[in-house]
Amino acid sequence: MSQVLGKQQQQQQQQDEEEEEEEDELVGLADYVDGPDSSDADPESGAEEGVLDFSDPFSTEVKPRILLMGLRRSGKSSIQKVVFHKMSPNETLFLESTNKICREDVSNSSFVNFQIWDFPGQIDFFDPTFDYEMIFRGTGALIFVIDSQDDYMEALARLHLTVTRAYKVHPDINFEVFIHKVDGLSDDHKIETQRDIHQRANDDLADAGLEKIHLSFYLTSIYDHSIFEAFSKVVQKLIPQLPTLENLLNIFISNSGIEKAFLFDVVSKIYIATDSTPVDMQTYELCCDMIDVVIDISCIYGGFSPPQMLRKLRTINSSFTFTLSGSALSKPPRRWSRNPL
Numbered sequence: 001m002s003q004v005l006g007k008q009q010q011q012q013q014q015q016d017e018e019e020e021e022e023e024d025e026l027v028g029l030a031d032y033v034d035g036p037d038s039s040d041a042d043p044e045s046g047a048e049e050g051v052l053d054f055s056d057p058f059s060t061e062v063k064p065r066i067l068l069m070g071l072r073r074s075g076k077s078s079i080q081k082v083v084f085h086k087m088s089p090n091e092t093l094f095l096e097s098t099n100k101i102c103r104e105d106v107s108n109s110s111f112v113n114f115q116i117w118d119f120p121g122q123i124d125f126f127d128p129t130f131d132y133e134m135i136f137r138g139t140g141a142l143i144f145v146i147d148s149q150d151d152y153m154e155a156l157a158r159l160h161l162t163v164t165r166a167y168k169v170h171p172d173i174n175f176e177v178f179i180h181k182v183d184g185l186s187d188d189h190k191i192e193t194q195r196d197i198h199q200r201a202n203d204d205l206a207d208a209g210l211e212k213i214h215l216s217f218y219l220t221s222i223y224d225h226s227i228f229e230a231f232s233k234v235v236q237k238l239i240p241q242l243p244t245l246e247n248l249l250n251i252f253i254s255n256s257g258i259e260k261a262f263l264f265d266v267v268s269k270i271y272i273a274t275d276s277t278p279v280d281m282q283t284y285e286l287c288c289d290m291i292d293v294v295i296d297i298s299c300i301y302g303g304f305s306p307p308q309m310l311r312k313l314r315t316i317n318s319s320f321t322f323t324l325s326g327s328a329l330s331k332p333p334r335r336w337s338r339n340p341l
């Protein structure tokens with residue numbers, strides 16, 4: 001009996017030592033992660049934000065992780081705040097530079113359920129305290145933000161370094177490149193910039209013998225719906241049920257005479273799925289505006305403030321199908337006031 005107990009004690013001791021070693025390996029990350037005094041958390045958003053628990057990377061809960069990376073001032077935090085915190089684009093002018101990794105849980109519904117990690121622009125992969133392997137290992141999508149209004153040569157070099165490192169650790173990551181702040185470019189300039197960035201980024205990968213890495217490119221701006229559309233596509237790739245949802249929406253429109261159907265996450269206004277007819281931006285914008293109207297009217301007649309309403313929507317079920325019939329589509333999109341009062 002005493003022999004058995006002795007063996008158990010030994011095993012326990014060994015386990016404790018192993019756990020201590022694991023914690024030591026992760027300590028390097030602590031320098032980059034928001035501490036408990038982080039003031040970033042938005043109490044109204046319902047999103048959990050803040051300290052990274054060291055045990056977290058090995059947690060049994062599987063939540064896709066989306067990383068936001070890019071040079072300083074490229075617009076990473078603005079994207080996160082506008083899409084997930086309802087911050088108005090003009091308010092992002094006052095955002096301070098991020099100096100630690102900010103992690104946020106987005107759990108609006110069973111489909112929109114992931115983590116976003118916003119990285120400081122100055123992060124250095126060669127810093128020995130930066131445990132990039134641990135970060136990339138659990139990543140579903142890596143969004144690299146490039147400021148299109150700036151000289152993007154340095155950003156392209158950083159994109160190459162980031163993508164090649166991440167690919168070596170976890171080849172299944174979706175690499176998404178946001179060519180951002182395109183509101184400042186003319187239509188011709190937008191297309192030319194996208195072509196140039198696409199060409200250079202893929203040439204760099206081909207030179208490194210890594211042409212099998214696929215990069216997806218999006219033209220984005222926080223001043224219109226392009227950022228919501230791009231984020232929708234990023235999130236959709238992480239939803240395993242996407243083909244089933246698309247099939248259901250196809251069946252729905254073919255049996256109802258409705259022209260276009262979106263399955264929306266109301267809280268963030270990203271769409272989780274749509275039928276297989278092409279998406280045109282005007283239709284998507286119209287649906288987003290209609291969602292705002294529904295929320296605004298519910299606030300007036302339901303006696304809720306907009307944040308209360310958003311919280312209520314989160315607790316009920318924030319995904320619902322938004323459909324447009326032919327007559328709605330034939331009218332030009334109306335600009336609805338965000339505040340009906």
Ligand SMILES: Nc1nc2c(ncn2[C@@H]2O[C@H](COP(=O)(O)OP(=O)(O)OP(=O)(O)O)[C@@H](O)[C@H]2O)c(=O)[nH]1
Binds near residue numbers: 091095096121122
């Ligand atoms: N014109 C324009 N400006 C934008 C856009 N997105 C962000 N910005 C501006 O870009 C500036 C930098 O934005 P941040 O979100 O702080 O950039 P960041 O990448 O998080 O910066 P770091 O935290 O330093 O890494 C802010 O003044 C934003 O208002 C956009 O789509 N268009």
